[in-house]
Amino acid sequence: MRKKIVAGNWKMNLDYQSGLSLFSEIINMAKDEVIGNQELVVCSPFIHLSSLGQLSKNVANVNIGAQNIHQAESGAYTGEISASQVKSVGASHVILGHSERRAYFGETDALLASKVDIALKHDLTPIFCIGETREERESGAFFDVIKTQLTDGLFHLSKEAFASVVLAYEPVWAIGTGLTASPEQAQEVHKFIREVLADQYGQEIADNTSILYGGSCNPGNAKDLFAQADIDGGLIGGASLKSRDFIDIAKVFNG
Numbered sequence: 001m002r003k004k005i006v007a008g009n010w011k012m013n014l015d016y017q018s019g020l021s022l023f024s025e026i027i028n029m030a031k032d033e034v035i036g037n038q039e040l041v042v043c044s045p046f047i048h049l050s051s052l053g054q055l056s057k058n059v060a061n062v063n064i065g066a067q068n069i070h071q072a073e074s075g076a077y078t079g080e081i082s083a084s085q086v087k088s089v090g091a092s093h094v095i096l097g098h099s100e101r102r103a104y105f106g107e108t109d110a111l112l113a114s115k116v117d118i119a120l121k122h123d124l125t126p127i128f129c130i131g132e133t134r135e136e137r138e139s140g141a142f143f144d145v146i147k148t149q150l151t152d153g154l155f156h157l158s159k160e161a162f163a164s165v166v167l168a169y170e171p172v173w174a175i176g177t178g179l180t181a182s183p184e185q186a187q188e189v190h191k192f193i194r195e196v197l198a199d200q201y202g203q204e205i206a207d208n209t210s211i212l213y214g215g216s217c218n219p220g221n222a223k224d225l226f227a228q229a230d231i232d233g234g235l236i237g238g239a240s241l242k243s244r245d246f247i248d249i250a251k252v253f254n255g
């Protein structure tokens with residue numbers, strides 16, 4: 001049975017105190033209301049991570065993650081943060097390959113492949129994002145785009161290493177736009193991703209890989225999206241900034 005995961009991506013939002021308040025609300029609500037086996041992951045800006053690590057120490061179903069790491073072990077990379085640094089304050093996950101990193105920071109599949117390697121080396125679970133732009137959807141090229149992102153970013157990994165990766169399908173045209181992929185559109189791509197994984201690593205790995213959906217997911221549409229056979233949770237942007245919404249999305253998996 002693959003893991004159900006609801007991950008929040010706070011992006012570049014919230015000052016230090018607001019982040020701590022939001023996270024405290026999330027863990028209190030999670031303790032009372034999240035009663036299934038689903039895992040919550042909050043991916044905050046770096047400034048919050050250490051404190052969130054302390055707050056979540058004894059909370060079984062809430063983990064924390066970074067939104068980026070550098071690909072090198074350490075060294076003269078002014079302004080960057082390493083995998084071992086985020087690991088040392090309690091992060092268990094890191095988002096890699098988000099379309100905003102690809103588009104605004106020029107992150108290529110080759111660079112992302114090296115970030116995946118350093119994350120896994122330091123026992124951080126990559127939440128690896130893939131997804132097509134509006135033009136790629138409209139031209140019908142999206143299956144090829146997604147297959148290339150998987151191949152070039154991840155398929156250098158051994159089967160054993162790949163088993164630690166979580167995927168997130170995020171159609172770029174649905175991110176922060178209020179335009180959600182329909183459950184059927186999302187399911188079509190998630191099923192395709194699982195088929196590509198089965199070809200590369202075999203059916204068992206394909207069946208055990210959690211594939212999250214991201215893109216304007218909210219409490220109103222999460223239920224229908226997560227009811228799809230190949231959708232194992234969500235990577236939530238805007239709605240993860242409101243504790244009530246984030247928890248309500250997570251509660252879809254309460255059963």
Ligand SMILES: O=C[C@H](O)COP(=O)(O)O
Nearest residue numbers: 009175176215216237238
């Ligand atoms: O990482 C999260 C995604 O970019 C989705 O963001 P959104 O829920 O605000 O559309």
